[in-house]
Amino acid sequence: MSNATVSTRHGQVRGRLHDGTASFLGIPYAAPPFGANRMRPPVAPEPWGGVRDALVPGPSAPQPGYAPAMAGLLVEAGPQGEDCLNLNVWTPSPSCSGEGLPVMVWIHGGAFRNGSGSLPTYDGSVLARDGVVCVTLNYRLGAEGFLLLPDGTANLGLLDQIAALEWVRDIAAFGGDPGNVTVFGQSAGAIGITALMTMPRAEGLFRRAITQSGAGHHAHTPEIGRRITARLAELAGAECTVEALAAVPPAELAAANSRLAQEIARSTEPAQWGESAGGGTTVLPVTGTATLPERPIDAIAAGAGRHLDLLTGVTAEEFRLFLVPLGMADRINDGFLHGFLADLGLDPVAARAAYASHRPDADAADLFSAVMTDHGYRLPAIRIAEARAAHGADTYFYEFTQPSPALNGALGACHMAELGPVFGNLHDPLMNTPDQPLLSERIRTAWTTFAHHGHPTTSLLPPWPPYLPDRSVMRLNATAPTIHLDPAGPERLLWTDLR
Structure with missing residues (x-):
C-alpha cells in the first residue's frame, strides 16, 4: 500500500493506492455550512497549504438516525460534524491523471434526513476497477438542507450537490473526463437528481443520470414549505426567522424535525403536509423558488433535461x-x-x-x-x-x-x-x-x-x-x-x- 498526491483547485491532497485503485477521502468541496455559513448557500472552502491527507472519510451531515426497527438493515452514518460538505474519489491506478475516464457521481438517499456518501456500501473501489472515476458526496439534510426559509432561501441541500458537481469540473486531475459525468443516486438521491435535471444552476454539470427508486413527483409547494418551516420552528422553541433557526443547535433542530415527522404521521389532515404525509420524511425539495422554479415532472414534461441520457x-x-x-x-x-x-x-x-x-x-x-x-x-x-x-x-x-x-x-x-x-x-x-x-x-x-x-x-x-x-x-x-x-x-x- 502506498500514497498518491493530486492537486485540486483548493490545494494538494494525499490519497491511498490499494488493490488497483487510488482513493481520496474526505475532500472538502465547500466550507463548513455552520457558523456564519449556516442556513446559507454553500461557499468555496478555504485553500490549504502543503499536502492535505485524504485518507479517511470526512464528517457526515447532522442527522437523527434510523428507527430501532431498522437496526441491522440500514447502516447508520459515521461521525457527524460541521465540516460535512466533503466528498470521496476512487480512481483506477497507477495513473491518476490524463485518462479521460467516465465519471460517476453518487448522491445518497435517506429520506432527505439520514445517510452519507461514506457508508461502506458506497465504497467506489470496485466501480473504479471497472474503469470509471467514482465520486460520492455528503450534502445538508433535514431542516439544514431543505427548509423554505423565511427570506426565501430554499433547497440548500440541492445547492450543495451542485457545488460538488462544480468541484467535479476539476476531475481530470484524478483521471476523469469532466465532459462525461453521470450522476447516479437512490431514493432521496434520485429525487434530487431528477430536480437537478431541471435546475438552471445545474445546467451543463452532467451528461447522464441514473435514478434508482426516485423520480420527479416528490416536492413541496411554497405553501406547504412555509407551513413545515413554521411548525418546525415552534417545535424547536425558536422564532420563525433565519437568524433564530440558525441559532438552534443542530442536534436540537434534528430532534424537532423528528417530532414533526411523528406529528405528521398522526395527522388527521394529511393533505396540509403534502408529500410528507406519505411517511418517512418532513422536508422535500421546494418548488416555486428561485432554485427550483417548477415541480421536476412538470418541467420535464415541458422539455427540461431532454438532452440528458x-x-x-x-x-x-x-x-x-x-x-x-x-x-x-x-x-x-x-x-x-x-x-x-x-x-x-x-x-x-x-x-x-x-x-x-x-x-x-x-x-x-x-x-x-x-x-x-x-x-x-x-x-x-x-x-x-x-x-x-x-x-x-x-x-x-x-x-x-x-x-x-x-x-x-x-x-x-x-x-x-x-x-x-x-x-x-x-x-x-x-x-x-x-x-x-x-x-x-x-x-x-x-x-x-x-x-x-x-x-x-x-x-x-x-x-x-x-x-x-x-x-x-x-x-x-x-x-x-x-x-x-x-x-x-x-x-x-x-x-x-x-x-
Whole structure:
C-alpha cells in the first residue's frame, strides 16, 4: 500500500493506492455550512497549504438516525460534524491523471434526513476497477438542507450537490473526463437528481443520470414549505426567522424535525403536509423558488433535461422495506385497504382485483405494499419516461427483482436491495447471497456501460431497448434477466390520473 498526491483547485491532497485503485477521502468541496455559513448557500472552502491527507472519510451531515426497527438493515452514518460538505474519489491506478475516464457521481438517499456518501456500501473501489472515476458526496439534510426559509432561501441541500458537481469540473486531475459525468443516486438521491435535471444552476454539470427508486413527483409547494418551516420552528422553541433557526443547535433542530415527522404521521389532515404525509420524511425539495422554479415532472414534461441520457427504475417490492420491519402488516385489513384505495382516487373494487389477479396468495397488507410501490416509485418513474419520450428523449427502464435474504426473505426485492450489487459490495446487509457476484457484475456492467456511452446494453444482458414505444423493462436478477413489455400493465392503467 502506498500514497498518491493530486492537486485540486483548493490545494494538494494525499490519497491511498490499494488493490488497483487510488482513493481520496474526505475532500472538502465547500466550507463548513455552520457558523456564519449556516442556513446559507454553500461557499468555496478555504485553500490549504502543503499536502492535505485524504485518507479517511470526512464528517457526515447532522442527522437523527434510523428507527430501532431498522437496526441491522440500514447502516447508520459515521461521525457527524460541521465540516460535512466533503466528498470521496476512487480512481483506477497507477495513473491518476490524463485518462479521460467516465465519471460517476453518487448522491445518497435517506429520506432527505439520514445517510452519507461514506457508508461502506458506497465504497467506489470496485466501480473504479471497472474503469470509471467514482465520486460520492455528503450534502445538508433535514431542516439544514431543505427548509423554505423565511427570506426565501430554499433547497440548500440541492445547492450543495451542485457545488460538488462544480468541484467535479476539476476531475481530470484524478483521471476523469469532466465532459462525461453521470450522476447516479437512490431514493432521496434520485429525487434530487431528477430536480437537478431541471435546475438552471445545474445546467451543463452532467451528461447522464441514473435514478434508482426516485423520480420527479416528490416536492413541496411554497405553501406547504412555509407551513413545515413554521411548525418546525415552534417545535424547536425558536422564532420563525433565519437568524433564530440558525441559532438552534443542530442536534436540537434534528430532534424537532423528528417530532414533526411523528406529528405528521398522526395527522388527521394529511393533505396540509403534502408529500410528507406519505411517511418517512418532513422536508422535500421546494418548488416555486428561485432554485427550483417548477415541480421536476412538470418541467420535464415541458422539455427540461431532454438532452440528458437517463436510466431509471425501481425494485419490484419497494415498500416491503417499511411494511415488514415497522410491523405495519398487522394493522392492514381489507377495510383499511378499501379506504386507502379510495383515498388515492382509485375504484377500490377494480383496483383490488387488478392487484390480486397475479398475486393469488396475497393478503391485504401485501396488496397495500404493491399499491404503495406503484404510487410512490414505479408510476412516477414511468411518468418521467413518458414525458421525455414526448420530446424525443429515450429513457432506459429497469426493475430489480432479486429478493433480499434478510429477515428470512420477508422483504422480497425491497427498497435499497440493489445498492450492494450496484457498488459490488458483497457484504451489504440487504443483499448478501451466493448469487451476489454474478448479479453485481451484470448490474455494474450495465451502469458503467451507460456512463461510457449513454445506453446500458452489454454482453451480460439481453438487448435493452428504451422504455417507449413498447414499454420495455429490463428485469434484473441473478438468474435470468429478461426484457418484459409493459409488465403489470393492468395496474399501470389504473393510474391514468397520476401526473
